[in-house]
Amino acid sequence: MYSVARLSRSQPILKNVIKRSVSSSAPQPASAGGVSVIGFENKGPAATSSLTVALKAGSRYESIPGVAHVLKNFAFKATDSASSLRTARETELYGGVLSASLTREHLFLSAEFLRGDEEHFLSVFSSLLSSSKYYPHELNELVLPVVESETLQAHASPSVLALDIAHSLAFRRGLGNSLYASPNYPVTIDDVKSFAHTASAKSNIAVIGTGISTEALSSAVSSAFGSGSSPAGSGLTGGATKYFGGEARLPLDIHGPPTALPTVVVAFGSSSPATADLKVLKQLLGGESSLKWSPGSSPLSQAAAKIPGASAKAFLLPYSDASLFGVVVTAPTSVQTKTLAEEVVNVIKAAAKGAKDDEVKRAVAKATFADAISSETLDGLVSSVGPALFAGGAIKPESFSSVSASSVSKAATELLKAKPTVVAIGNVAVLPYADELGL
Numbered sequence: 235m236y237s238v239a240r241l242s243r244s245q246p247i248l249k250n251v252i253k254r255s256v257s258s259s260a261p262q263p264a265s266a267g268g269v270s271v272i273g274f275e276n277k278g279p280a281a282t283s284s285l286t287v288a289l290k291a292g293s294r295y296e297s298i299p300g301v302a303h304v305l306k307n308f309a310f311k312a313t314d315s316a317s318s319l320r321t322a323r324e325t326e327l328y329g330g331v332l333s334a335s336l337t338r339e340h341l342f343l344s345a346e347f348l349r350g351d352e353e354h355f356l357s358v359f360s361s362l363l364s365s366s367k368y369y370p371h372e373l374n375e376l377v378l379p380v381v382e383s384e385t386l387q388a389h390a391s392p393s394v395l396a397l398d399i400a401h402s403l404a405f406r407r408g409l410g411n412s413l414y415a416s417p418n419y420p421v422t423i424d425d426v427k428s429f430a431h432t433a434s435a436k437s438n439i440a441v442i443g444t445g446i447s448t449e450a451l452s453s454a455v456s457s458a459f460g461s462g463s464s465p466a467g468s469g470l471t472g473g474a475t476k477y478f479g480g481e482a483r484l485p486l487d488i489h490g491p492p493t494a495l496p497t498v499v500v501a502f503g504s505s506s507p508a509t510a511d512l513k514v515l516k517q518l519l520g521g522e523s524s525l526k527w528s529p530g531s532s533p534l535s536q537a538a539a540k541i542p543g544a545s546a547k548a549f550l551l552p553y554s555d556a557s558l559f560g561v562v563v564t565a566p567t568s569v570q571t572k573t574l575a576e577e578v579v580n581v582i583k584a585a586a587k588g589a590k591d592d593e594v595k596r597a598v599a600k601a602t603f604a605d606a607i608s609s610e611t612l613d614g615l616v617s618s619v620g621p622a623l624f625a626g627g628a629i630k631p632e633s634f635s636s637v638s639a640s641s642v643s644k645a646a647t648e649l650l651k652a653k654p655t656v657v658a659i660g661n662v663a664v665l666p667y668a669d670e671l672g673l
Contacts, residue, residue: 261448263623266455268436270623273443273451274615283349283445284612287359288620291433292339293411295470298425300415302336303384305430307377309334309343310358314365318372321358328354335613338401338409339553341433342616349445356458359441363434363459370423385414390490392497393562396657397549403480404503404558404655408472432470440623442616475556477503479653483662486568495543496571496660500578500671501560502649508552510601511645512559514637517604518589518597519561519581521547533581534561541570546578554621559649568661579671586646594639605632 263272296302310332311318325332330347343362345355388394402410415421432438436459443451479502486496504512520532529539534546544565551558561578565571608614654673658665 263440264448264452266441266452267459269455269459270440271443271448271452271455272440272619272623273446273448275447276445281349282346283352283443284344284346285352285355285359286342286344286442286612286616286620287363288440288442288616288623289341289343289433290339290438290470290624291341291429292337293413294338294408295433295472296411297429298421299411299419300381301421301425301429302341302411303413303415304373304377304381304421304426305433306334306336306341307380307384308366308368308372308426308430310362311372311376312367312369313361314367315361316358318376324354325358330355332358336413337617338411338413340620342620344612344616346612352443352446352451352454353458356454360458363439366430368423368427368430373423373426381415382417385416388414390487390494392486392490392494392659393499393564395484396497396499396562396659399482399484399657400499400501400560400655401558403482403657404477404501405475405556406478409475409553409556438470440620442619442623444612444615475505475553477505477556477652479503479655481654481656481668483658483665483667485662486660495564495566496568496665497658498563498571498575498660498665499560499655499657500563500575500582500673501558501655501657502652503556503558503655504649504652505556507555508550508557508559509645510632510634510637511641512550512557513601513605513632514594514597514634515585515642515645516548516550516559517600518585518593518642519548521545521561524600533584534578537574537577537581541565541574544570544574546574554625558655560655568664571660572664572666575666576671579673582646583650583672586643586650589639589642589646591639594637594642597642598634598637601637602632602634 261272261274263270265271291302291305293302310321316324328347328351330345330351333344335342343359345358347355388398398412398414402412404410441451441455486494519534520530521534521538523530523535529535534548538544538546546561546563548561549559561582563571563575563578565574608618654668656668656671656673
């Protein structure tokens with residue numbers, strides 16, 4: 235009772251915070267010699283900045299399975315102007331941090347550093363894009379061992395593996411391409427060079443900065459990414475995404491880590507971008523508590539709380555022309571996972587039959603807050619702003635003003651009409667098939 239009362243009294247404050255976040259004007263992108271740029275100038279006392287080069291070079295665009303994963307790990311290796319050792323040493327001297335990450339649609343190359351050092355790190359990115367050497371010995375000695383390690387680590391996690399397989403079932407090719415390279419499809423140095431050359435076209439690049447204005451960043455990028463810093467051309471393109479759905483069942487590796495639990499992913503896809511209603515539906519179903527040491531009051535949290543050590547969390551994975559919505563279910567045993575998966579499907583069906591107004595209002599507040607706070611971290615900012623830059627649209631927060639109980643229920647109903655995507659990892663003699671879940 236105490237926690238509920240505290241939440242109720244804090245609700246007006248939360249609404250004011252959300253209102254200020256949503257209504258605040260966001261900077262708009264600009265073009266710097268064919269490269270889209272946007273800067274977020276911090277007004278506070280922070281003395282750090284960051285730069286992220288976003289390449290539309292995710293796994294959906296790869297020509298050879300795994301080449302995007304390999305290219306990601308080739309980041310910051312030898313170029314015409316510096317060896318990988320020199321790049322690392324100079325970054326340390328500047329007190330900076332370099333990193334690379336891969337999604338299904340984008341490859342992000344990031345640098346975090348003290349404010350005022352933008353010129354140096356832009357030169358690093360320019361050299362990386364225009365003159366990376368892609369030496370065979372770096373591929374064999376530095377890149378492939380890391381690629382193999384990341385793949386093995388991903389496959390050791392049933393939830394990560396299940397989501398990767400779910401994409402393959404849901405979208406087949408394109409967005410269905412795995413994020414991880416496989417030894418069954420060797421990637422050669424020529425494959426990497428060819429993919430990198432096309433990915434580095436200026437039309438395929440966007441630059442996101444923090445601690446710097448769009449105007450200043452545009453000027454710096456124009457100088458660093460001058461003619462010849464990256465090839466001209468249309469960059470990488472992919473076909474329109476179509477949702478298929480399907481089912482896969484894998485035994486759980488008995489030699490895996492003890493934290494690897496039987497897992498079921500129940501998902502539904504769409505051949506259109508994620509809507510505000512789906513974002514609210516994710517928060518409505520929930521699965522994660524807003525209070526530490528409390529299971530939470532959402533339907534999925536309450537369902538999982540009945541089984542010690544179990545978890546049921548809703549997810550929404552948005553893409554430029556598609557989305558994947560679902561729930562990841564885990565429990566200590568396959569029997570418990572089956573029981574929880576059955577209850578999860580009932581929870582989704584209940585939301586489709588009719589969501590309550592007060593529950594939807596709370597979910598709208600959570601969705602608004604989640605959208606607002608996502609830009610507080612570099613990863614969140616890049617993930618939300620990067621796709622918008624390539625789409626050529628204005629940078630603005632999601633509007634939830636049109637979301638209602640009826641629209642959320644309709645969105646859930648539309649999901650259930652499509653063929654489900656179900657992945658079960660564990661004791662396949664026990665874990666349920668899609669039709670046994672009532673799907």
